[in-house]
Amino acid sequence: MTALAARRRHPLALVLLIALGLLATGAAYSALAPKAASAATTSTQDIAAGKKLFLANCASCHGLNAQGAPADNRGNIAGPSLIGVGAASVDFQVGTGRMPMAEPGPQAPQAVVRFDDKETAQLAAYVASLAPGPQIPTAEEASGEGGDAAKGGEIFRVNCAMCHNYAGAGGALTRGKYAPALDNTSPKHIYEAMATGPQSMPVFNDKNITPENKKDVIAFIEASRELPHAGGSSLGNLGPVPEGLFTWIVGIGALIGCSVWLGSKAA
Amino acid sequence: MSQTQHGSTDGTLAQRPGLPEHAPQIEGTTAAPTLFENPGLPPHVHRLADTDPKAAKRAERQVAALFTLSILGTLVFLVSYFAVDPQTPVYIPLIGRTLLQNFLLGLGMGCGIFFIGIGAVHWAKTLMPDEEVVEERHYLRSTAADRDGAVQALQQGGEESGIGRRPLIKATAAGALGLFGLPFIVALRDLGPLPGDRLSRTMWKAGMRLVSDPEYGPIRAEDVTIGSVFHVMPEGIDKVHDKLEQKAKAAVLLMRLDPADIKSTKQKAWGYQGIVAYSKICTHVGCPVGLYEQQTHHLLCPCHQSTFDVTEDCKVIFGPAHRPLPQLPITVDTEGYLVASSPFHEAVGPSFPERGHR
Numbered sequence: 001m002t003a004l005a006a007r008r009r010h011p012l013a014l015v016l017l018i019a020l021g022l023l024a025t026g027a028a029y030s031a032l033a034p035k036a037a038s039a040a041t042t043s044t045q046d047i048a049a050g051k052k053l054f055l056a057n058c059a060s061c062h063g064l065n066a067q068g069a070p071a072d073n074r075g076n077i078a079g080p081s082l083i084g085v086g087a088a089s090v091d092f093q094v095g096t097g098r099m100p101m102a103e104p105g106p107q108a109p110q111a112v113v114r115f116d117d118k119e120t121a122q123l124a125a126y127v128a129s130l131a132p133g134p135q136i137p138t139a140e141e142a143s144g145e146g147g148d149a150a151k152g153g154e155i156f157r158v159n160c161a162m163c164h165n166y167a168g169a170g171g172a173l174t175r176g177k178y179a180p181a182l183d184n185t186s187p188k189h190i191y192e193a194m195a196t197g198p199q200s201m202p203v204f205n206d207k208n209i210t211p212e213n214k215k216d217v218i219a220f221i222e223a224s225r226e227l228p229h230a231g232g233s234s235l236g237n238l239g240p241v242p243e244g245l246f247t248w249i250v251g252i253g254a255l256i257g258c259s260v261w262l263g264s265k266a267a
Numbered sequence: 268m269s270q271t272q273h274g275s276t277d278g279t280l281a282q283r284p285g286l287p288e289h290a291p292q293i294e295g296t297t298a299a300p301t302l303f304e305n306p307g308l309p310p311h312v313h314r315l316a317d318t319d320p321k322a323a324k325r326a327e328r329q330v331a332a333l334f335t336l337s338i339l340g341t342l343v344f345l346v347s348y349f350a351v352d353p354q355t356p357v358y359i360p361l362i363g364r365t366l367l368q369n370f371l372l373g374l375g376m377g378c379g380i381f382f383i384g385i386g387a388v389h390w391a392k393t394l395m396p397d398e399e400v401v402e403e404r405h406y407l408r409s410t411a412a413d414r415d416g417a418v419q420a421l422q423q424g425g426e427e428s429g430i431g432r433r434p435l436i437k438a439t440a441a442g443a444l445g446l447f448g449l450p451f452i453v454a455l456r457d458l459g460p461l462p463g464d465r466l467s468r469t470m471w472k473a474g475m476r477l478v479s480d481p482e483y484g485p486i487r488a489e490d491v492t493i494g495s496v497f498h499v500m501p502e503g504i505d506k507v508h509d510k511l512e513q514k515a516k517a518a519v520l521l522m523r524l525d526p527a528d529i530k531s532t533k534q535k536a537w538g539y540q541g542i543v544a545y546s547k548i549c550t551h552v553g554c555p556v557g558l559y560e561q562q563t564h565h566l567l568c569p570c571h572q573s574t575f576d577v578t579e580d581c582k583v584i585f586g587p588a589h590r591p592l593p594q595l596p597i598t599v600d601t602e603g604y605l606v607a608s609s610p611f612h613e614a615v616g617p618s619f620p621e622r623g624h625r
Contacts, residue, residue: 154481158498162557162569173560174567174574174585197494200560202522207490208479208497228356228364232373266326266392267315 050126053119057100058082066130085196086133087124092192094120096185106176107199134195134205141211142191147219155213156220159204167237168221173200183225187218308399316393326393333386340378347371467614467622469501469516471595476502477521477544477605485604486521491542494561497521499544501607516615518547518555519595521605522577524564531580537596539605544595545581548616549573551588566592590618 007013055064061079063069068081082089093099097111115123124136157166165171168182177200182190194214197203209217235242315322347368357367409417430437476485480498483505491497499519507513526541534543545566547555554570559577565584566575573586581592593615598608614622 158480159496162555171569173558174563174565174572177560197561200562202496202559202561203492203494205490205492205495207487208495213482228366230366230369232365232370233362262388265312265314266389267322 046122046125047129049119050122050124053115053123054126057114058123061101066127082127082130084131084133085127087128087136088134088192089196089198090124090127091120091136092189092196092198094123096189098198107178110180134192137188137191137195137211139188141215142188142218144187144215144219144222147212147215147217149216149219149223151213152216152218152220155209156217159209160217163201165237165239167224167234169237182221185221187222190218190221311399314393314397323394326389330386330390330394333382333389337379337382337386340375340380340382342375344372344375344379347375466616466619469611469615470504470507470513471501471517471519471607471610473607473609474600475607476600477519477597477607478502478504480518487603488539488542488599488605489603491521491523491605493523493525493541495521495523496557496559496561498547498557515553516548519544520547520557520559520566521597522559524577528564528578530578534580534594537594537608539597539599542597542605543577544597544605544607545575545577545592546595546611546615547592549588550583550590550592550617551586553616556592 062082066082069078071078094115097113098108101108102111163171163179170181171179191214194204316326351368353368355367356364358364477499478485480500499521501517504513521544523542529535549556549568551571551573554568556566556568558567564577566577571587573588574584575581575592576584593611593613595611596608597605600606
């Protein structure tokens with residue numbers, strides 16, 4: 001007879017048996033019970049979670065109710081009101097790491113993304129619940145597939161190239177602000193930036209650049225990234241400045257070297 | 268030839284104070300005394316290839332190698348012109364992603380030309396004779412006999428042509444040659460025409476719809492939200508015969524601001540509920556001022572960084588522009604689309620002398 005069998009009539013044996021039974025039932029339930037359906041639309045839980053994240057990370061500059069907050073009593077603001085900016089704004093700013101702003105300055109640069117996709121979606125849900133605003137685009141809208149890159153190029157040159165440069169290499173604005181380069185921005189973020197007009201960028205709503213045209217612009221930007229540079233090194237697509245630098249240093253340097261060699265005597 | 272004109276006649280300069288006793292004299296025509304010996308040319312330095320036959324052979328091989336590199340370069344050009352697909356991409360370190368055929372054509376042609384020159388120069392430097400020679404400087408003036416002969420030939424030619432004896436030929440030749448200059452003078456008219464009032468007027472007229480560039484679709488007032496920027500042209504600009512010239516003057520930027528932010532009453536009156544339209548042509552040199560900073564309401568011109576404040580009627584707050592951007596008065600038509608309520612009230616773009624007077 002084993003030691004366990006010898007104790008089968010112990011008074012606590014029944015308690016132990018019931019506890020094991022409950023444990024087994026609980027484990028089986030959590031493993032086998034059907035999960036509640038999770039819809040893609042935001043739920044009040046997302047909004048509540050988003051509000052918690054907002055209060056912890058964003059309210060110090062944007063106000064406890066996202067109404068904006070002043071920086072001092074001279075009219076400067078710490079953070080603008082987020083009422084009406086829509087889910088797309090949050091998805092863009094938080095998704096590219098621009099917000100929470102790492103340090104004060106004329107512009108929030110693209111930085112390390114501090115929230116994962118779920119938290120970003122929750123923050124977006126909360127801000128979207130404050131007032132209607134631009135929505136996060138669908139995967140089909142925010143891609144360059146099926147877009148006309150040539151038409152997108154024309155729209156880009158009229159509306160975007162003056163700040164972002166003819167090839168999307170970025171450009172300077174006033175007082176330390178700048179339009180960033182577009183070489184590694186995802187199509188979704190490009191769409192959202194056009195729709196929400198982050199920081200100094202103007203708003204290109206759907207009546208200004210229609211969703212089809214936005215798709216064309218995304219197609220153009222993606223095509224620009226992929227096409228080989230037929231003329232050799234693009235030198236950053238910045239135009240005459242790096243070209244001049246190369247010519248003056250390497251080109252004229254080589255010519256001077258050749259001239260020196262031409263005038264020197266042979267051994 | 269002549270002696271120095273200072274001091275003694277016997278040619279020595281020992282009497283002049285401060286000069287060495289045996290300073291030699293060099294014949295010359297200046298009055299200045301000589302103070303040093305003419306060093307003459309330095310002794311000729313022989314090259315390795317002159318003295319050492321093995322070095323000469325080595326130099327010959329080097330020249331041959333350079334010419335061979337040129338041959339290879341040209342062959343690379345010829346082969347890649349026919350054999351490489353122009354669309355093939357390639358990644359080259361330090362250059363990036365580029366087209367293979369372009370790269371090979373350039374490399375081939377470049378090497379082909381470059382090494383011909385380098386090879387020839389190296390050949391001349393190492394193997395060709397390099398003794399110094401003196402080149403005589405000849406008189407440029409011809410001899411008297413040559414000059415007389417030339418004059419005589421001209422005179423003889425003139426007589427033989429008979430132009431003196433044939434006035435009809437003389438008259439018609441003069442007429443033909445003289446009249447031939449007239450077309451060139453008359454064609455100077457193509458330097459014009461003077462612009463007249465074309466610099467002062469744009470295509471904008473009262474009632475003309477604002478359409479977006481490049482789609483040319485009309486714009487409703489409610490589509491222009493706060494912070495929006497529309498790049499605008501007058502309706503019908505794609506149908507005029509001088510489209511580019513008109514576009515260069517008629518480009519307009521449409522923005523919407525909160526009316527509370529607008530400080531100028533004239534700006535509010537010429538706008539429509541906070542929607543304002545300004546000429547896009549910079550008043551400095553004429554670049555399109557498209558960089559609208561939504562938060563600060565500043566318009567920046569990318570060329571020379573003239574900055575205009577849209578809340579204060581596009582007054583210049585920085586940069587070389589001297590005049591604010593002209594505003595286009597706008598309103599809405601019966602269907603709700605934005606239209607110009609009048610043309611520009613001043614000339615757009617940079618200053619010119621007749622501005623305001625014509």
